[in-house]
Amino acid sequence: MGRPYPRARHRTPKAANIRRPARCGAMATKSHRDSPAGTDLAAEVRRLRLHQRILRDFGRIALEDLEVKPLLQRATAQAARATGVAHTKIMRYRTEHGDLLAEAGVGWRPGVVGKARFGIDTASPPGRALQTGQPVLIDDIRGHPEFRIHPTFAEHGLVALLNVPIRFDGIIWGTLEADSEQPGHFDELDIEFLETMASLVAGTLQRHQAAAQAEAAAAEVAVRAERRAILLRELQHRAKNNLGLVVSLLGRERRTASAQQDTRAADRLGTLMQRVTAIALAQDRLSGTEGGGMGDGTGTNLAGYLQALLGSLELSLDDRVVFEADLEDCMLPFDKAVAAGLVVNELVTNAVKHAYPEGEEGAVRISLHVDEAKAEAALTVSDDGRGTDAPAPEERKAGGGQGLDLLRLLAQQLGGEIERGTPERGTSITVHFPLIP
Numbered sequence: 001m002g003r004p005y006p007r008a009r010h011r012t013p014k015a016a017n018i019r020r021p022a023r024c025g026a027m028a029t030k031s032h033r034d035s036p037a038g039t040d041l042a043a044e045v046r047r048l049r050l051h052q053r054i055l056r057d058f059g060r061i062a063l064e065d066l067e068v069k070p071l072l073q074r075a076t077a078q079a080a081r082a083t084g085v086a087h088t089k090i091m092r093y094r095t096e097h098g099d100l101l102a103e104a105g106v107g108w109r110p111g112v113v114g115k116a117r118f119g120i121d122t123a124s125p126p127g128r129a130l131q132t133g134q135p136v137l138i139d140d141i142r143g144h145p146e147f148r149i150h151p152t153f154a155e156h157g158l159v160a161l162l163n164v165p166i167r168f169d170g171i172i173w174g175t176l177e178a179d180s181e182q183p184g185h186f187d188e189l190d191i192e193f194l195e196t197m198a199s200l201v202a203g204t205l206q207r208h209q210a211a212a213q214a215e216a217a218a219a220e221v222a223v224r225a226e227r228r229a230i231l232l233r234e235l236q237h238r239a240k241n242n243l244g245l246v247v248s249l250l251g252r253e254r255r256t257a258s259a260q261q262d263t264r265a266a267d268r269l270g271t272l273m274q275r276v277t278a279i280a281l282a283q284d285r286l287s288g289t290e291g292g293g294m295g296d297g298t299g300t301n302l303a304g305y306l307q308a309l310l311g312s313l314e315l316s317l318d319d320r321v322v323f324e325a326d327l328e329d330c331m332l333p334f335d336k337a338v339a340a341g342l343v344v345n346e347l348v349t350n351a352v353k354h355a356y357p358e359g360e361e362g363a364v365r366i367s368l369h370v371d372e373a374k375a376e377a378a379l380t381v382s383d384d385g386r387g388t389d390a391p392a393p394e395e396r397k398a399g400g401g402q403g404l405d406l407l408r409l410l411a412q413q414l415g416g417e418i419e420r421g422t423p424e425r426g427t428s429i430t431v432h433f434p435l436i437p
Helices: 041-062 068-083 125-132 151-156 188-259 263-286 302-316 334-355 393-397 402-414
Strands: 087-094 099-106 136-138 160-168 171-180 299-301 321-327 331-333 362-371 376-383 417-420 428-434
Touching: 041 068, 041 188, 068 087, 068 099, 068 171, 068 188, 099 125, 099 171, 125 136, 125 160, 125 171, 160 188, 171 188, 188 263, 263 302, 263 334, 299 302, 302 321, 302 334, 302 362, 321 334, 331 334, 334 362, 334 376, 334 402, 334 428, 402 417, 402 428
Parallel strands: 321 362
Antiparallel strands: 087 099, 087 171, 136 160, 160 171, 299 331, 362 376, 376 428, 417 428
16 A cells, blocks of 8 residues: 555564554544555545645645744644644754754644754664655654654653655755654555655745845845945045145145246146046046946946036136036946046136137037947037137147147047037037947
8 A cells, every 4th residue: 555665664563553543534443554454445535635635735835925933833733633643843954063953843842842952863763864865654662772762752652753854955954753652653644745745845945045045145245245335435535535635736836836937837737737626526426425426336427427527617717608518418437437527628628728718708518419329429519719729839849739639648548539620610629439338
């Protein structure tokens, strides 16, 4: 009756002819192992139907989002109902302690569940199930030569027991055990039921473990990202401090040049200070102080950065020149954003210096247009002033024209090209560059 099990079965001679008690939902009959004429088929069918209903209902419960502890407790309660006993438990294998801990159970005195420890050696019934990965059925453990009796067994008057392993992912998580006061209580149907119940429990445990691992992995990623962000902010803060020190040193040199009436040197130092200020402003954007960063400390919205840069430049000119900006959002890595900001800084300061000299008022237009189809951006600075011409050779020898050389280098850094427009009045210069990180 039932499928054969190539596993150890432990029965003592005195348990050979013990009648088993009636099961829940079944008539009081002999065990099919003890019946000389065979099994009472009607009782067997009722038992199988009961097992089927219990497994079906528990399978539905196992799919719910229950915590592990309540789920294990329900499993032990249903196992007791199906096997017709008053004592069942689920034990978890604790590798760190080298034992099996009673995690859930029914029928036990207070202090057993959550505290009772069981051995993992082969003389311990649950330990043998753990070691062999096979069910262990003992009809009567009293005086058994291979197994020792745990104190909780003697305390509760238990003699027969059935252990099945709970396994998933190639490991044995623990065991499910049913215990009886009657020798020879369990049979092959009980083994099949407990094995199926253990499989359902294992599937639920596996799902919970996978969810916990996913949450832990996500938390670890978040922690690493936060640590990286903190490190980047610290580095950016130090870089900003260093830029501030550079501006301070340039300012001191500029004051010295002005005191010595070296106008050309003072102007060039002022230009350098403005360039460093433009870089420092980009650093502020990158660190997220203005909310313009990518969120990962690697870049910024170029439109927001240029808007802030123009605001700084406009204040430095005492409202003499008005800026008209038409800027589309464009996310760029930090180094390219700095290059684009320096382009605008050079072109705007040149326009103010050459297009509107000697205190003249006027407007400078700055546009940033993005072509998503071509993955390209166009940055244009134009004015309606007197216009600018290329510096003469003697002027270049004296130090003039360095802004144009810098502009070419910045365009190269952007991977772009410079286009000089031909408006009827004033100057228009456009830098085309690809939107590639």
